[in-house]
Amino acid sequence: MSKHRLLGGFETLLLIAILRLDNRAYGVTIRQELIDRADKDVAVGAIYTGLERLEKKGFVKSRYGEPTPERGGRAKRFYRVTALGVTALQETQTAIQNLSEGLDLSPTHSHA
């Protein structure tokens, strides 16, 4: 039985995107990664709502970069996944794999 609560779908996508981006993960790059790889066009406000939730749970940590003129003098907020976040992601993936084991999820197989 898992000690942590399993991650939601959007939380999982956010954590994977941050891991993929390594130390370049901030609002714009996370949004672009979600569009490019998950075909999910999410508003940046929704991304920060999810990140705020993940930060409260201790799954991500953030730090501020330097302000740039292109951003109207506002600083980038970079995110990184914590060890707790990686564990939560692993547990979620294991749960999904265990649950879907033996199921035929191909598009041709109908469950209706």
Next chain:
Amino acid sequence: MPNQPDPPALPSVLLSLFASDPAFPEIAGDLSEEFHNRRRECGATAARRWYLRESLRNVWILTGREFLRTPSQLIAVAASCGLTLTLLPFLALFEVQHPPYLMEWRTFVLALCAYEMLAPVLVGIVGSRILPGREWALALIFTSVHTLAGMPRLLGDALFDVILPEALSWMSLWTITTFGAACLVMRRSQGGSPQLSLRRRG
């Protein structure tokens, strides 16, 4: 970057009103950065159109987030504000019509006018202090509750008199507008504005 135009002003102002701390500086910064990227890649018109669409989309999402943060507390505060603004005049009216007549009719009318003018602002300020960061949601809920609660009264009176409902509807409009304005002013003064947020972070 002196030769680079800023993102359109109106969506930026809208966003600064609706998006509250702590997320506002990041969201505004990301949108501004992406606006400049798109301007270089797709041209100024397409970038402006994208910026407007994304700003409105974020306003919608952030308003929803304000509602969902603590909905029961939000509804309780909005209902208390509504009750304060409607119940006290009714109690005073009851006192004027029944013994021991602590107040004369003329004094009551003057006090009522002063109350209707000032109370929405004061109640709006108190409500915003109770719910920092959710002032916009409070104003929206209050407007909905006030409009819905006033509707049967207006429809009922309309059968007998036209002047009274008109006066009541103007009073309601004043209450809703001043309450909302007080909430938005409090939002900016409590950290909703980008300038304040940046200053605080140093």
